[in-house]
Amino acid sequence: MSKLTLENLKVMHLGPIDLVARAAEVICLSGRSGAGKSLLLRSIADIIPHTGQVLLDDRSSLEHTAPHWRKQVALLPAESQWWQDSVGTHYGKIDKTMFGHLDLSEESLQWQVSRCSTGEKQRLAILRVLANKPKCLLLDEPTGSLDPENTKRVERLIKEIADLEKIPVLWVSHSEEQIERVADRHVIVRDGGVFEQ
Amino acid sequence: MNNTIIPLSPLDLAIAAGLIVLLALLTWRLRLGMSQQLLIAGARTVVQLVLLGLVLKYLFATSHPALIGLITIVMLAVAGREVMARQQRPFKGLWGYGLGTTSMFISSFAITLFALSIIVVPEPWYQPQYAIPLLGMMLGNTMTGVALTLDHLTQNAWQQRAIIEQRLMLGEDWHSAIKDIRRQSLRTGLIPIVNAMAAAGIISIPGMMTGQILAGNSPMGAAKYQILIMFMITAGTGFAAVMSSWLGARRLFDERQRLRLERLKPLNGAG
Numbered sequence: 103m104s105k106l107t108l109e110n111l112k113v114m115h116l117g118p119i120d121l122v123a124r125a126a127e128v129i130c131l132s133g134r135s136g137a138g139k140s141l142l143l144r145s146i147a148d149i150i151p152h153t154g155q156v157l158l159d160d161r162s163s164l165e166h167t168a169p170h171w172r173k174q175v176a177l178l179p180a181e182s183q184w185w186q187d188s189v190g191t192h193y194g195k196i197d198k199t200m201f202g203h204l205d206l207s208e209e210s211l212q213w214q215v216s217r218c219s220t221g222e223k224q225r226l227a228i229l230r231v232l233a234n235k236p237k238c239l240l241l242d243e244p245t246g247s248l249d250p251e252n253t254k255r256v257e258r259l260i261k262e263i264a265d266l267e268k269i270p271v272l273w274v275s276h277s278e279e280q281i282e283r284v285a286d287r288h289v290i291v292r293d294g295g296v297f298e299q
Numbered sequence: 300m301n302n303t304i305i306p307l308s309p310l311d312l313a314i315a316a317g318l319i320v321l322l323a324l325l326t327w328r329l330r331l332g333m334s335q336q337l338l339i340a341g342a343r344t345v346v347q348l349v350l351l352g353l354v355l356k357y358l359f360a361t362s363h364p365a366l367i368g369l370i371t372i373v374m375l376a377v378a379g380r381e382v383m384a385r386q387q388r389p390f391k392g393l394w395g396y397g398l399g400t401t402s403m404f405i406s407s408f409a410i411t412l413f414a415l416s417i418i419v420v421p422e423p424w425y426q427p428q429y430a431i432p433l434l435g436m437m438l439g440n441t442m443t444g445v446a447l448t449l450d451h452l453t454q455n456a457w458q459q460r461a462i463i464e465q466r467l468m469l470g471e472d473w474h475s476a477i478k479d480i481r482r483q484s485l486r487t488g489l490i491p492i493v494n495a496m497a498a499a500g501i502i503s504i505p506g507m508m509t510g511q512i513l514a515g516n517s518p519m520g521a522a523k524y525q526i527l528i529m530f531m532i533t534a535g536t537g538f539a540a541v542m543s544s545w546l547g548a549r550r551l552f553d554e555r556q557r558l559r560l561e562r563l564k565p566l567n568g569a570g
Binding site: 149182183 | 470
């Protein structure tokens with residue numbers, strides 16, 4: 103059960119932005135490329151400097167150490183990065199039953215990163231971010247490189263986790279159909295602000 | 300050291316200079332475009348070394364501590380500038396100069412003082428015949444190590460920005476997010492000196508040992524000094540490289556452990 107609050111958030115040409123994402127709520131963000139969707143998610147995860155406040159359950163990001171904050175308010179970037187040869191070394195503790203949800207198996211941990219397809223990497227990256235048991239998810243086009251079937255799988259899994267763990271999700275998407283399927287609310291990022299649909 | 304070195308006359312040097320002129324003529328004939336550079340570099344060698352000789356002659360004659368201190372600071376300042384000039388993306392502002400210089404200062408001066416006060420022990424300890432050449436060799440090698448380390452660190456942080464940020468997003472602290480790059484940069488900085496230790500005496504006779512043998516020191520005496528110098532240089536380079544890689548890595552992140560590459564100068568040197 104957690105809640106994410108943005109107060110007066112400003113970063114570069116964006117803001118001030120006020121937004122509340124309640125427990126178990128999926129908010130889809132859309133808008134032209136360059137509008138600042140990724141910028142917004144990156145500042146919420148405190149990866150880039152910004153002004154204003156971001157709060158998780160009424161506690162400001164500044165009350166957490168930065169690594170602790172980023173584990174709880176987890177950002178999945180549009181393009182996942184891998185820095186070791188094998189997939190498995192990128193994971194800490196992971197619930198092995200998760201793999202089945204995204205049409206992967208435990209053996210995936212033995213794979214070489216260089217031999218994974220873009221789609222496989224993306225699904226592995228989603229599992230990697232979930233392994234931290236975040237209290238809020240920031241997803242930057244999580245299904246951008248996935249086929250329709252896996253897209254549905256990811257949507258089901260994220261919705262399930264949002265409901266089960268009662269965590270808020272900010273989900274950047276360009277697909278109207280996807281937004282239709284997953285969003286509880288839909289906001290558009292435009293002209294440096296966010297506008298509720 | 301009872302047999303004194305055979306002195307060289309200006310004529311002797313003029314004959315040696317003739318070799319360089321001959322080489323320059325050859326490259327000119329072959330249109331290799333090197334003759335002018337060769338002659339200028341040759342002239343610089345003459346001027347710089349004669350000046351150095353004059354300064355050291357005066358320094359050895361007076362042995363004034365303040366003067367020796369001044370010379371060492373000039374040496375450090377020049378080495379610091381050189382470290383910055385050899386980096387493709389130095390830090391902006393004072394950090395660009397201060398980071399390498401601080402590491403070199405702490406490491407080279409500490410080790411030189413250590414060697415002078417505990418190992419060699421000349422009387423007085425700051426006797427310039429020992430202090431200046433020792434420090435010079437320390438700075439010359441430390442400079443290369445620090446420059447290579449910092450250059451590798453900043454260059455790779457720049458190129459691997461996405462990976463560092465991904466690791467931060469997954470909740471790693473700054474230390475852990477850049478540790479692979481830091482380790483690589485340390486290796487890069489230390490490989491030349493480790494190679495030099497491994498090759499010493501077989502592939503090359505080190506310059507200092509050559510000098511001592513020419514000056515009439517016994518080969519064993521020269522070897523012992525060379526061993527001392529090798530160890531000092533390696534330790535000095537190593538400590539300075541560790542320190543500069545830590546300071547550099549730290550400076551790449553802010554108080555919220557965000558990667559701040561805008562603290563580096565862009566590649567073309569503008570800004």
